[in-house]
Amino acid sequence: MDQCPVIFGTWNHLPDGSPATLFEDSYQVCWRPFLSSLYRFPEISAALHYSGTVLTWLQANHPEFIMLLEEMSNRKQIELIGGAFFAPLLPMIPSSDRVGQLEYLTTFIRKHFGRRPRGAWTQEYAWEPSLPSTYQTCGLDFTFLSHEIFEAIDEDPGHPVVAEDQGKTITVFPVFGLEPSPQGQRGLHDTITRLRSRHGKAALLTVMFPGGIARGLWEASGLESPDLLFETAFAAIQKDGGTYETTTPGRWLKTARELGRAYFPSSGSRLLSERSAPVPRPGAKEAGFLPYSPRRLLLRYPESAALYSKMHYVRILVSQLRGDKSRRKSAQEELWKGQCGDAYWHSDSGGLLSLPVRASAYASLIEAEKTTRHKGSFVPGIIRTDLDFDGEKEIVFQGVEYNAYLSMREAALGEFDSLRSFTNYVNALEGGDSRRRLLCFLDQVGPKGAFGPDGAGTHPCNYALVEGGRPSMTASFAGALAGRASQGARTFSVEKTFSFRRENLGVQYCVTSQTEEAADLRFCTDLNLAVGLEPSDVEIIHGDRRVLGSPESPETAEFGPVSSFTIVNARAGERLEFRSDRPFHVRVLQLHLGARIHDREERLFQGTRLTLGWDLEAGLGREPAFSLTMELAKN
Numbered sequence: 001m002d003q004c005p006v007i008f009g010t011w012n013h014l015p016d017g018s019p020a021t022l023f024e025d026s027y028q029v030c031w032r033p034f035l036s037s038l039y040r041f042p043e044i045s046a047a048l049h050y051s052g053t054v055l056t057w058l059q060a061n062h063p064e065f066i067m068l069l070e071e072m073s074n075r076k077q078i079e080l081i082g083g084a085f086f087a088p089l090l091p092m093i094p095s096s097d098r099v100g101q102l103e104y105l106t107t108f109i110r111k112h113f114g115r116r117p118r119g120a121w122t123q124e125y126a127w128e129p130s131l132p133s134t135y136q137t138c139g140l141d142f143t144f145l146s147h148e149i150f151e152a153i154d155e156d157p158g159h160p161v162v163a164e165d166q167g168k169t170i171t172v173f174p175v176f177g178l179e180p181s182p183q184g185q186r187g188l189h190d191t192i193t194r195l196r197s198r199h200g201k202a203a204l205l206t207v208m209f210p211g212g213i214a215r216g217l218w219e220a221s222g223l224e225s226p227d228l229l230f231e232t233a234f235a236a237i238q239k240d241g242g243t244y245e246t247t248t249p250g251r252w253l254k255t256a257r258e259l260g261r262a263y264f265p266s267s268g269s270r271l272l273s274e275r276s277a278p279v280p281r282p283g284a285k286e287a288g289f290l291p292y293s294p295r296r297l298l299l300r301y302p303e304s305a306a307l308y309s310k311m312h313y314v315r316i317l318v319s320q321l322r323g324d325k326s327r328r329k330s331a332q333e334e335l336w337k338g339q340c341g342d343a344y345w346h347s348d349s350g351g352l353l354s355l356p357v358r359a360s361a362y363a364s365l366i367e368a369e370k371t372t373r374h375k376g377s378f379v380p381g382i383i384r385t386d387l388d389f390d391g392e393k394e395i396v397f398q399g400v401e402y403n404a405y406l407s408m409r410e411a412a413l414g415e416f417d418s419l420r421s422f423t424n425y426v427n428a429l430e431g432g433d434s435r436r437r438l439l440c441f442l443d444q445v446g447p448k449g450a451f452g453p454d455g456a457g458t459h460p461c462n463y464a465l466v467e468g469g470r471p472s473m474t475a476s477f478a479g480a481l482a483g484r485a486s487q488g489a490r491t492f493s494v495e496k497t498f499s500f501r502r503e504n505l506g507v508q509y510c511v512t513s514q515t516e517e518a519a520d521l522r523f524c525t526d527l528n529l530a531v532g533l534e535p536s537d538v539e540i541i542h543g544d545r546r547v548l549g550s551p552e553s554p555e556t557a558e559f560g561p562v563s564s565f566t567i568v569n570a571r572a573g574e575r576l577e578f579r580s581d582r583p584f585h586v587r588v589l590q591l592h593l594g595a596r597i598h599d600r601e602e603r604l605f606q607g608t609r610l611t612l613g614w615d616l617e618a619g620l621g622r623e624p625a626f627s628l629t630m631e632l633a634k635n
Contacts, residue, residue, distance in 0.1 A: 004201040004244035005252060006192055007173065009047035009078075010034060010211040011121050012054050013087045015342035015351075017360030023057050027065070029226050030214040031058075035068060037230035038077070044234055045246045046078050047208070049121040052085030052105050053340070059112075066112060073113050079248035082106050082117030082140065089126040089341040091266065091294045092308065094315060095134060101336050102138040118250045119143060123341050125175075126268045126294045129165055136168035142249050144208060147174040148289045149267050158203025161262040171259065173206045173249060178213070187217060187229075189236040196244060204252065205244075212349075216598070267291030275346055276300065297345050302437045303429055304344050304352060306414065307361060309387045311338055314365045317372045327371055334368035337361070346595075353429065353595045355606055356533045362424040366417045369403070382473065382500065395465075395475050397500040402632055404498075404505060411463035411477035411496050413440035416505070418632055421572035427530035428591050428607030438528035438591075438607070441507060445483030445492060448520040448615045451558070451587045461494060473500045486520040492618060504631035513619035522613045525628075528591070530607035531569045531576070535590055538608055539568035547588060548608075560585030560613075567608070573635045578612070582626035587611040 147157035343361035561583035
């Protein structure tokens with residue numbers, strides 16, 4: 001009887017920013033049980049991919065696992081699959097960084113396991129037609145795409161094909177995941193059996209699944225340990241050795257006959273394509289799998305576009321670094337860390353919705369940017385550049401202690417980077433599908449003594465930059481802000497000036513009523529700050545009173561009038577101090593969002609909203625002016 005060839009294995013990745021407990025739990029429940037059980041079945045072959053982040057953690061925390069991988073690789077039981085080191089979505093990063101990250105993981109595998117990988121894992125199957133030439137440039141012969149992408153272009157998902165770009169080719173294996181069942185997902189042996197009956201013995205079946213789902217499989221199985229789960233699966237596969245034979249991609253290619261050729265469109269995994277697709281219209285019928293370019297994430301999610309813009313801006317700075325090779329290498333590696341794909345989309349594990357993952361990506365990019373600066377020759381200043389690729393230039397202040405990016409329409413702070421702690425403090429989200437990022441210094445008007453929605457009818461102000469006639473380290477804006485004052489609906493003219501100093505940022509307001517009748521109002525500005533990574537990291541103090549930071553602290557609070565207060569980032573060991581020349585009131589709200597993570601509903605901390613309100617009287621020649629200073633200091 002002819003044996004059906006089967007390739008199976010796992011791909012394993014956790015992003016920087018994931019808690020150490022998650023790495024250890026994944027090791028004990030997922031990675032170790034799979035590999036140690038497979039070791040006891042030397043006749044069974046497997047293909048395994050570990051991202052550079054995972055391999056680095058394993059090397060530091062469980063070197064015995066690295067030794068086991070080396071032994072199993074030497075006896076050719078497993079084939080280690082390469083890829084881009086920090087698991088980026090390849091279409092989202094420049095071609096030079098694609099090559100650099102692919103070579104970085106290739107070098108790691110060759111150094112620690114004695115041979116170069118022949119194949120590469122494509123994270124989330126994020127594909128662009130130019131990738132074959134990138135892979136071939138790096139000496140890689142094959143990669144993997146989802147069987148759904150094959151089916152979408154009418155290719156047989158039971159046979160690998162050759163993809164070509166500019167005369168350079170690479171073999172692409174169609175990949176099946178574990179089969180669904182009413183209870184969740186079927187096991188490995190059950191999946192192979194079902195696929196074989198469906199596709200026939202002539203097909204090559206490639207079954208790859210994320211190693212992290214082992215916990216769910218084990219819990220659903222009722223078995224006493226994950227080790228027993230995999231031992232049972234491998235024993236069943238060995239028993240069926242007469243009907244199908246496990247192999248590895250490299251071994252199969254040595255005996256492969258002539259392969260067909262295919263051209264794949266820009267696409268990704270089912271979930272990545274769904275998240276990249278336009279927002280469905282109300283009442284629209286649910287479509288089947290449609291491949292969408294991962295770049296469309298930038299159109300749908302402003303928070304993804306903001307990080308993407310930062311990454312490309314830093315990439316330009318790194319590419320201009322000359323002379324010191326050590327500094328350039330360090331900056332390059334931090335840039336690559338900041339390209340981790342999880343931080344750019346709302347993945348099944350949270351990804352962009354996870355504040356620690358976003359914060360880690362920003363930290364790497366900020367550190368890379370700081371590394372590009374030559375001590376003694378760097379001069380703080382304001383530059384105008386099109387950061388978000390919308391055709392209009394934004395204002396960027398590059399300082400010694402901090403960077404600040406201004407969003408022009410709202411005259412608001414879109415990024416505030418501490419160059420001491422490598423923290424972007426403007427990094428809070430309001431919701432997974434929100435079209436508006438949470439910025440700082442978002443202004444509104446309400447009745448005197450009222451905060452927020454109770455102020456009724458406030459509207460965002462569309463500011464315009466006031467060109468010329470200003471000091472060099474300032475940026476001034478003017479706009480009209482509509483809202484409901486104590487006497488009813490009013491429109492106010494607002495002048496707003498940002499002043500950039502070494503350790504603090506100043507904002508000065510001048511508010512004028514557009515009618516002669518006097519109006520009592522509360523002028524408010526929202527500061528949406530990602531201070532710390534969880535609520536326990538945040539302390540708010542005014543005078544000798546701690547508003548947040550104690551076990552009994554509520555998620556909301558109000559205090560005032562005050563002339564100053566401090567918010568402490570206990571994790572980073574620094575604080576933001578706020579001072580005004582006019583008394584103001586403060587409302588505090590801890591920000592969370594609900595997200596579905598691995599089929600579980602979770603509540604994720606996003607940051608802290610501080611609404612600052614000044615009670616004013618405007619009209620009849622009154623033009624109340626006041627200022628606010630935000631200072632970054634070491635705690």
